[in-house]
Each structure stands twice: as structure tokens, then as C-alpha cells.
Amino acid sequence: MSTDSPATAAQVLQEASRRRTFAVISHPDAGKSTLTEALALHAQAITSAGAVHGKGGRKGVTSDWMELEKDRGISVTSAALQFGHRDHVMNLVDTPGHADFSEDTYRVLSAVDCAIMLVDAAKGLEEQTRKLFSVCRHRGVPVITFINKWDRRGREALELLDDIQNILEITPVPQVWPVGNAGNFRGLVEAADTEQFLKYTRVPGGTHEAEEEAMDAAAAEAVEGELWPTALEELELALDSGPGWDPQAFREGKITPVFFGSALTNIGVRLLLDAVVDLAPSPDAREMANGDHRPVEEEFAGIVFKIQANMDPAHRDRIAFIRVCSGVFERGMNVTRAASGRSLTTKYAHTVFGAERTVADICYPGDVVGLINATALRVGDTLYVGKKAEFPPLPAFAPEHFAVARPKDISRSKQFRKGISQLDEEGVVQVLTSDRRGDQAPVLAAVGPMQFDVVLHRMEHEFSSPIVLERLPYSLARVTDAAGADVLNKARLVTGEPLTRRSDNALLALFGDKWQLNSFVRGNPDVKLETLIATAD
Numbered sequence: 001m002s003t004d005s006p007a008t009a010a011q012v013l014q015e016a017s018r019r020r021t022f023a024v025i026s027h028p029d030a031g032k033s034t035l036t037e038a039l040a041l042h043a044q045a046i047t048s049a050g051a052v053h054g055k056g057g058r059k060g061v062t063s064d065w066m067e068l069e070k071d072r073g074i075s076v077t078s079a080a081l082q083f084g085h086r087d088h089v090m091n092l093v094d095t096p097g098h099a100d101f102s103e104d105t106y107r108v109l110s111a112v113d114c115a116i117m118l119v120d121a122a123k124g125l126e127e128q129t130r131k132l133f134s135v136c137r138h139r140g141v142p143v144i145t146f147i148n149k150w151d152r153r154g155r156e157a158l159e160l161l162d163d164i165q166n167i168l169e170i171t172p173v174p175q176v177w178p179v180g181n182a183g184n185f186r187g188l189v190e191a192a193d194t195e196q197f198l199k200y201t202r203v204p205g206g207t208h209e210a211e212e213e214a215m216d217a218a219a220a221e222a223v224e225g226e227l228w229p230t231a232l233e234e235l236e237l238a239l240d241s242g243p244g245w246d247p248q249a250f251r252e253g254k255i256t257p258v259f260f261g262s263a264l265t266n267i268g269v270r271l272l273l274d275a276v277v278d279l280a281p282s283p284d285a286r287e288m289a290n291g292d293h294r295p296v297e298e299e300f301a302g303i304v305f306k307i308q309a310n311m312d313p314a315h316r317d318r319i320a321f322i323r324v325c326s327g328v329f330e331r332g333m334n335v336t337r338a339a340s341g342r343s344l345t346t347k348y349a350h351t352v353f354g355a356e357r358t359v360a361d362i363c364y365p366g367d368v369v370g371l372i373n374a375t376a377l378r379v380g381d382t383l384y385v386g387k388k389a390e391f392p393p394l395p396a397f398a399p400e401h402f403a404v405a406r407p408k409d410i411s412r413s414k415q416f417r418k419g420i421s422q423l424d425e426e427g428v429v430q431v432l433t434s435d436r437r438g439d440q441a442p443v444l445a446a447v448g449p450m451q452f453d454v455v456l457h458r459m460e461h462e463f464s465s466p467i468v469l470e471r472l473p474y475s476l477a478r479v480t481d482a483a484g485a486d487v488l489n490k491a492r493l494v495t496g497e498p499l500t501r502r503s504d505n506a507l508l509a510l511f512g513d514k515w516q517l518n519s520f521v522r523g524n525p526d527v528k529l530e531t532l533i534a535t536a537d
């Protein structure tokens with residue numbers, strides 16, 4: 001740390017050790033918004049459930065393009081939520097659940113130190129959960145499992161654990177066990193204390209914590225009869241078949257601690273929150289592009305993991321979300337953007353709490369800062385103070401949907417170019433330039449087709465340049481090099497785009513299907529064709 005730094009290295013380390021930065025990953029409808037509210041409610045960050053997401057006509061975030069979200073009834077907005085729990089600072093980075101917005105979610109996973117995998121007790125491991133889990137595995141993010149909706153009829157607990165083991169190939173280690181089947185939820189027993197029964201009594205309406213009453217084993221049996229010994233037997237069975245709790249194996253992604261509960265009725269949520277404090281790692285030295293690590297106590301460095309436009313309907317603004325990786329972030333400080341070497345001031349820094357913005361005066365490793373209208377920033381950028389830091393670029397995910405964009409009205413081509421380049425910088429879609437088509441007709445590439453709906457909507461309403469999108473018949477993209485580009489340009493592919501260029505200058509070849517790709521590879525075995533991170537299982 002520099003000598004005029006407001007905090008000593010020891011203070012930064014101390015603050016970092018109190019931070020837990022995590023995200024909730026799940027399939028749509030598993031209860032992510034409900035759990036987020038329940039977690040915040042437990043931590044007394046908000047006074048009544050519903051203040052975060054504004055679902056069901058309650059207070060919340062609204063803006064133009066969130067109309068789209070309302071129309072479709074899904075969450076497309078990410079917000080960072082900070083709250084205190086047991087003298088720790090919890091940073092919950094919310095993620096959109098819909099598969100089509102998953103690029104956003106994948107990027108969020110590079111900003112967190114841990115993920116809660118939310119599983120619907122009746123539906124088990126759904127497709128999006130599996131995909132998100134595979135991203136966590138790829139990024140080395142440890143995963144805590146929460147099996148939700150136990151108040152409703154669902155599958156057997158042991159069966160769900162078998163699925164986690166067999167499908168995700170990670171060993172579940174239950175930390176609590178439900179007393180009573182899904183649909184007849186009586187309470188929980190903690191693996192660490194099988195002499196105690198935590199009985200829950202639901203509060204009608206579900207917006208307050210369920211009442212929790214602790215009783216000993218004899219009382220538990222008296223009240224719950226056979227359900228109590230059955231729960232203990234099942235817990236023993238589940239623990240006996242596994243390796244037991246091992247913090248190192250958890251951090252290495254070999255085991256996942258499992259919790260049961262009901263977000264809606266606030267059952268099991270406190271134990272989950274405690275687990276985030278007790279088990280999840282605090283911010284640690286982060287690897288940089290050159291292979292060195294940036295220690296947390298070094299001067300400020302952070303990574304832009306998300307750019308969100310129009311969070312406030314009153315101002316057409318754009319917020320770059322930065323995860324602080326090292327040092328202290330102080331509002332107003334000058335930081336350097338590693339990609340350009342240019343410096344920028346951070347006068348307009350906020351922490352974002354649902355719809356509420358609080359000015360962020362000082363932030364520590366693990367915290368999320370929103371920089372308003374920092375238009376030079378792109379997703380994946382590193383910002384730093386002092387000794388240079390540059391973190392590796394965020395992974396690019398394999399697009400599977402492609403379309404050519406053209407302005408409806410060519411007299412608005414300036415607005416068209418501005419809009420497309422902004423959406424590219426925000427990472428709403430990947431924008432590819434095709435040598436064949438030129439600048440005026442960029443190829444948009446998406447992981448899910450709903451990303452195109454967002455582009456259509458925002459180009460018309462925000463950039464006043466309505467566009468037409470013509471879908472292209474490709475489904476695969478491969479990264480090549482200059483030599484490969486030559487071969488591809490010469491090859492007359494029947495259904496392939498010879499070559500496109502991403503804004504980071506990566507060269508991408510597009511193919512119609514696997515068959516076409518394989519036939520090209522057979523004819524040109526020496527051409528470099530690398531896969532991007534595939535998100536399909």
C-alpha cells in the first residue's frame with residue numbers, strides 16, 4: 001500500500017476477511033428472487049420482503065427495457081445487494097435466471113467467491129442449473145446447495161442427493177436434514193448436532209420469518225413421532241456414503257454442502273446464511289493475465305463484470321459494475337483502465353441496492369461498486385491504482401444464434417452504429433464484423449435468442465434506430481488465427497460465414513452445423529479451430 005493510503009494493509013486484510021461475495025444460481029422459477037429477499041430479510045437489510053425485486057406490484061426497479069421483463073414475467077436485471085450478517089459484510093450479486101440471459105449470469109460468476117445452487121425439491125436438477133453449475137466448475141467457484149420448496153410435495157431427499165452425485169459428479173454433504181417429507185415439512189436437524197430439533201411454524205402469508213423452536217431429541221420424538229428417527233436414519237445414510245465435511249474439498253469443488261428449506265416461508269434460510277459466513281471463502285489474491293497474483297492488500301484493482309443501462313428511468317444512464325479485487329476503492333479516486341492506460345475519475349460511484357442507490361464512499365475487496373456513466377468502460381476491463389494490474393479477459397461463451405442487423409432507416413446510420421457498439425460494450429450480444437458484409441451490417445451473436453429481443457427493443461426505444469434482424473443459418477463458432485483466416489477466406493463454404501471478427505479482434509469462423517464443421521476439418525486438418533466455452537451440457 002502507498003503511504004498516503006487511507007487504510008493499512010492489515011486493515012484491508014481484516015475487511016476482506018469479513019466479506020462474502022456470492023451469487024445464487026438456479027433454473028427460472030426455482031425461487032431465486034424469493035430466496036434473495038428471504039436472505040436480506042434475515043439480515044435485516046430490508047424491512048419487508050419484496051423491496052428488492054419489485055415483483056407482484058411491490059416497490060422495485062423499473063425502466064423502459066424492464067417493460068420487457070414485466071411482459072415476459074422474468075428477471076433480466078442484475079443488482080448487487082449488500083447486507084450485514086454476524087459482523088460480516090455480505091455481497092449478493094443477483095443474476096438473471098432465464099437461459100437466454102445466461103451470458104450475463106456466466107460473467108457474474110467471475111465476480112463472486114461462492115455460489116448458492118438453488119434446486120426446486122420437486123423438479124430436481126433442471127437444465128439451467130446444470131449449465132450454471134458447469135460454469136462454476138470451470139471457474140473454480142465453490143458451490144453450496146439449497147434444496148428449496150420443501151413445504152411443497154417433492155422428491156425424496158436421498159434421491160435428490162443421488163442426482164447431485166450422479167449428474168453433477170460432485171459429492172453432496174448434507175449439513176442439515178429435513179424432518180418430514182417434502183410437503184410435510186416439520187423442521188430441520190443439523191448434521192453437527194443431531195440431539196437438537198429445529199421445529200418451524202409457518203407464519204401465514206410468508207413474508208415474515210417462520211417461528212423457530214429448538215427442542216431436544218426426546219421432545220422431537222414426542223412431537224413428531226416416527227418422522228424424527230426416520231430423519232436421523234436418512235441423515236446417517238447420506239453421511240455414511242460420503243467423505244464427510246472437508247473445507248479444502250469444498251473449495252476445490254469436490255464436495256457441496258447441502259441445505260434444505262423453504263425460501264417462501266423462510267425456513268432454513270438463517271442456517272444457509274450462517275453457512276455462507278462459515279464456509280464460503282473470503283476474497284483472496286486474484287490471478288492476473290501474466291500469471292502473477294494480485295494480493296488483496298495491494299492497492300485498488302477491480303474488474304468490470306457487468307454493464308447495465310437504464311437502471312433509473314429518470315436518467316438514461318449506464319452503470320458499470322466493478323468487483324473490487326484488491327485494496328480500497330474510494331469515491332473520487334483516479335483509476336487507470338488497463339486496456340487503454342487512460343485514467344478516469346470515479347466521482348459517481350454507488351453501491352446499488354435494488355432500486356436504491358447509496359453513494360459508495362469506500363469499498364473493500366469483495367464489494368461491488370457501480371460507476372455511473374463511465375462510458376469508456378467495457379465488460380471485462382481491469383481498473384487499478386498504483387502497480388499495474390490486468391486480470392484475464394472474462395471468458396467468451398459459445399454463441400449459438402446469429403443474425404445480421406440493419407437499420408430500418410439508413411438516414412439514422414449514426415444512431416445505428418452508436419447503439420450497436422454500446423450494446424457490444426455492455427455485452428448484451430457479441431457483435432461480429434464480417435468482411436463480406438461490412439460495417440453497416442454487423443452479425444450479432446447470442447447464446448440465447450432472447451438477447452435479440454433486447455437488442456430490437458433497445459435499438460428502437462433507446463437509440464432511435466429501429467432495426468431489422470435477419471437470422472443466419474449458423475449454430476457453431478470457432479476461433480481461428482491469421483493462417484486459418486486465409487484458408488477460410490479461400491474456402492467456398494456452402495453454408496458457412498468465411499470469417500468474422502469480434503471487437504476484441506478474435507477471428508471467428510461460423511458453421512451451419514457439426515456436419516459442416518467436421519467436413520471442413522477433414523479437408524483442412526491443420527487449420528486452428530478452437531472452441532469457446534460451451535455452455536450446453
Ligand SMILES: Nc1nc2c(ncn2[C@@H]2O[C@H](COP(=O)(O)OP(=O)(O)OP(=O)(O)O)[C@@H](O)[C@H]2O)c(=O)[nH]1
Nearest residue numbers: 028029030031032033034075097149152262263264
Ligand atoms: N411453495 C413454495 N413456493 C416457492 C418457494 N420459493 C419460491 N416459491 C414460488 O416459486 C415461484 C418462483 O419464485 P421466484 O422467486 O420468482 O423464482 P425465480 O427463480 O426468481 O424466477 P425468475 O425470476 O424467473 O428467475 C413463485 O411463485 C414463488 O412464490 C418455496 O420455498 N415454497
